[in-house]
Structures are given as structure tokens and as C-alpha cells.
Amino acid sequence: MELTDEHLDTLAGLAIEVPSWAYGNSGTRFKVFATPGVPRDPFEKIDDAACVHALTGLAPSVALHIPWDQVDDVDALTRHAAERGVRIGTINSNTFQDDIYKLGSLCHPDAGVRKAAVEHHLACIDVMTATGSSDLKIWLADGTNYPGQDDLRARQDRLTEGLATIYAALAPHQRLVLEYKFFEPAFYHTDVPDWGTSLTHCLALGERARVCLDTGHHAPGTNIEFIVMQLLRLGRLGSFDFNSRFYADDDLIVGAADPFQLFRILAEVVRGGGLEADSGVVFMLDQCHNIEGKIPGQIRSVLNVVEMLARVLCLDTAALAEAQRRGDVLGANQILMDAFYTDVRPRLAQWRTERGLPADPMAAFLASGYQERIERERVGGVQAGWGA
Ligand code: LRH
Ligand code: MN
Numbered sequence: 001m002e003l004t005d006e007h008l009d010t011l012a013g014l015a016i017e018v019p020s021w022a023y024g025n026s027g028t029r030f031k032v033f034a035t036p037g038v039p040r041d042p043f044e045k046i047d048d049a050a051c052v053h054a055l056t057g058l059a060p061s062v063a064l065h066i067p068w069d070q071v072d073d074v075d076a077l078t079r080h081a082a083e084r085g086v087r088i089g090t091i092n093s094n095t096f097q098d099d100i101y102k103l104g105s106l107c108h109p110d111a112g113v114r115k116a117a118v119e120h121h122l123a124c125i126d127v128m129t130a131t132g133s134s135d136l137k138i139w140l141a142d143g144t145n146y147p148g149q150d151d152l153r154a155r156q157d158r159l160t161e162g163l164a165t166i167y168a169a170l171a172p173h174q175r176l177v178l179e180y181k182f183f184e185p186a187f188y189h190t191d192v193p194d195w196g197t198s199l200t201h202c203l204a205l206g207e208r209a210r211v212c213l214d215t216g217h218h219a220p221g222t223n224i225e226f227i228v229m230q231l232l233r234l235g236r237l238g239s240f241d242f243n244s245r246f247y248a249d250d251d252l253i254v255g256a257a258d259p260f261q262l263f264r265i266l267a268e269v270v271r272g273g274g275l276e277a278d279s280g281v282v283f284m285l286d287q288c289h290n291i292e293g294k295i296p297g298q299i300r301s302v303l304n305v306v307e308m309l310a311r312v313l314c315l316d317t318a319a320l321a322e323a324q325r326r327g328d329v330l331g332a333n334q335i336l337m338d339a340f341y342t343d344v345r346p347r348l349a350q351w352r353t354e355r356g357l358p359a360d361p362m363a364a365f366l367a368s369g370y371q372e373r374i375e376r377e378r379v380g381g382v383q384a385g386w387g388a
């Protein structure tokens with residue numbers, strides 16, 4: 001099926017949240033390459049995010065990471081975002097960079113450390129209230145490296161208690177989004193390794209607790225679209241952290257490693273109503289650009305998501321349902337593949353022009369002189385998070 005005007009109206013409602021940390025320097029444990037022009041503070045990260053939104057029209061909010069993006073005057077940052085045409089989105093907590101968290105945070109055996117971790121989250125809620133953000137995203141680096149190191153079950157009990165305290169501190173319009181990851185930085189076990197564990201905690205917390213699915217946080221071969229289907233079915237998919245992986249939690253550009261996987265994931269999103277405004281599903285990117293340009297890296301990512309979504313919208317769902325009903329295995333598969341192989345790029349370029357946007361946002365960025373200007377103006381930019 002072709003991309004219709006109705007499909008394009010649906011795409012116009014798409015909002016992809018960019019992460020502030022994508023704009024800073026990042027790298028591997030072997031080397032962080034410094035990039036000229038990277039932001040020196042959260043205000044400049046917002047400027048770069050606003051540039052991505054101005055060129056794509058699809059990235060109206062920026063996720064912050066606390067304390068990487070801690071500022072003295074949160075109201076000024078909020079105003080700054082509004083002046084640049086974007087808003088502050090998800091607030092990500094961070095209990096993985098301080099020495100006290102060596103053995104965990106909310107699951108730590110020491111009650112004093114657990115208290116500090118809870119207090120950090122309460123401080124994040126204050127930031128949310130000041131910025132108008134509705135989501136507190138919790139990813140815990142908690143886990144152990146050696147069997148026997150700590151009591152797996154006691155750690156779950158501590159987690160339950162800590163999350164409940166945090167959840168109780170949320171305002172009625174605020175949500176808690178719990179991200180899972182099956183490895184790293186702990187290697188024997190992590191305390192929230194999978195969607196089942198995240199969901200279990202969310203169900204115990206209440207209606208406003210949802211699961212965050214980071215596409216890079218699964219074992220190779222995991223059927224991620226099945227998880228998407230199940231969480232949407234249960235009304236508990238809170239957000240995506242989109243990225244690509246070849247091996248570990250690579251944080252590469254979404255849709256780069258396995259475009260077909262992105263298609264399958266987005267097909268389940270559409271099937272499950274995740275595009276509807278009231279679904280509460282936040283489409284966030286969680287990526288780092290270690291060797292490529294950061295702003296173009298984000299533009300490419302936003303374009304990859306919208307392009308893949310456009311292909312999903314080309315899926316002939318009526319024909320697919322009929323083929324499925326008939327038990328037509330290959331026919332059904334072909335209908336799905338036809339949508340995947342539809343080249344939507346020319347129509348999307350035209351659509352952008354119709355909306356007063358550049359037909360080719362990548363080329364428009366390169367021609368804009370923005371990169372040259374920030375390289376001149378910004379000296380001494382920061383690493384993404386670590387050391388920020
Ligand atoms: C953990 C993670 C989590 C963090 C981000 C920087 O691997 O995906 O979302 O907040 O990376
Ligand atoms: Mn993530």
C-alpha cells in the first residue's frame with residue numbers, strides 16, 4: 001500500500017524525545033574522542049536538541065539525566081527550552097556514578113546507601129515538578145558480579161521498598177518508568193534484568209508505573225516485538241529507549257544495525273495502539289555518538305524512526321488479517337514484507353517540504369553552518385554524563 005495523506009497526518013503527530021547526553025562527548029572504556037563544538041552545559045545541549053527539532057519537526061522534547069544536567073536554576077533551563085521551541089521531557093535518575101553505589105543503590109545491603117538513593121530520586125521529582133516533566137525514568141546499575149555476593153531475594157525486597165517510597169512521592173500526573181537490562185555494569189546478575197521483573201514491580205506500585213524498553217538491553221536473538229506487544233496489551237509500556245546494537249549495549253543509531261527489527265517493533269506499536277495520544281508511550285532515543293557527528297547522528301535517528309513508521313503504516317492490515325485467518329503462511333509474510341520494502345523516502349521528503357521543513361534535514365544541517373558556529377563559539381565541551 002502507498003503512503004496516504006491520512007498516514008502522513010498520523011506521522012505529523014509523532015514526537016521523538018532526544019537525550020541530552022547524545023550531544024556530549026562519549027566513548028568506550030578505551031577512549032573518548034573529543035568532538036569540537038560539543039555543549040559546555042545543559043543549556044547548549046538544549047540548543048542542539050532544538051536544532052534537531054527545527055530541521056525534522058519531530059523531536060519536540062529533550063530528556064535530561066540528573067546530575068549530568070543539574071543546573072542551579074531549573075526554571076531558567078525550562079524557559080530556555082521553551083524559547084528554543086522544545087520542552088524538557090523525561091527525567092532520568094542516576095545512581096551509578098557515585099562511589100557509594102559500588103554495591104548497588106536501591107538494592108544495596110546498607111540502609112544508609114538505600115536512603116541516599118531514594119533521596120536522589122526525590123530530588124529528581126523536584127526537578128520534574130520544576131520542568132513540568134511527567135516521567136521519572138529509573139534505570140538501576142544494581143546487581144552483583146559473583147554468585148553468593150549478596151542475597152538475590154533480599155535485594156528484590158529492598159527494591160520493592162525503595163520504589164514504593166519514590167512512587168508515593170510522585171504528583172498525580174507524574175509517572176515512574178522502570179528500565180530493565182540483563183547485564184552491565186553488573187555481570188553475574190542485575191536486579192531488574194528483564195521486562196517481567198520490571199512489570200512485576202510496576203504492577204505492585206500502581207497504575208502510573210510503566211516499563212521502559214531499551215532496545216539494546218536484551219540478549220541476542222530476543223524477540224523484542226513480542227515484548228512490545230505484551231506490554232501494550234497490558235497497558236504497561238511506558239517508553240522506549242531506542243538504539244541499535246550489534247553485540248552489547250552499543251547505543252548506536254536506531255535502525256542502523258537491524259532495520260527490519262525496528263520495523264517489526266514499530267509494527268507492534270501500531271498494532272497495539274502505541275501511537276495513539278492517550279497510549280502514554282514515549283518514543284525516546286538513548287544513544288551515544290562516539291565517532292560520528294552528534295547532531296547529524298540525532299537527525300539520522302529521528303529520520304530512521306519516522307521512515308520505518310511510514311513503512312509500517314503502508315502495511316495492508318486488512319489483507320494481512322485475511323491471510324492470517326486463512327492460515328496463508330507465506331501470503332501473510334509477503335504482505336508484511338511488502339510494507340517493509342516500500343520506499344517511502346521520496347514521499348516523506350515531499351511531505352517535509354509541504355510542512356515548511358527541509359526535504360533533506362541531513363543536507364540542510366550540513367549547509368546551515370550550525371556546526372561551524374558551535375565549533376567556533378564553544379570551547380571546552382563536556383563528555384556525555386561521565387565527567388560532566
Ligand atoms: C543504561 C542506560 C540507561 C541510562 C543510559 C545512559 O545502559 O540505557 O537508560 O540512563 O543508559
Ligand atoms: Mn536506556
Ligand code: MN
Pocket residue numbers: 214216217249286
Ligand atoms: Mn543502555
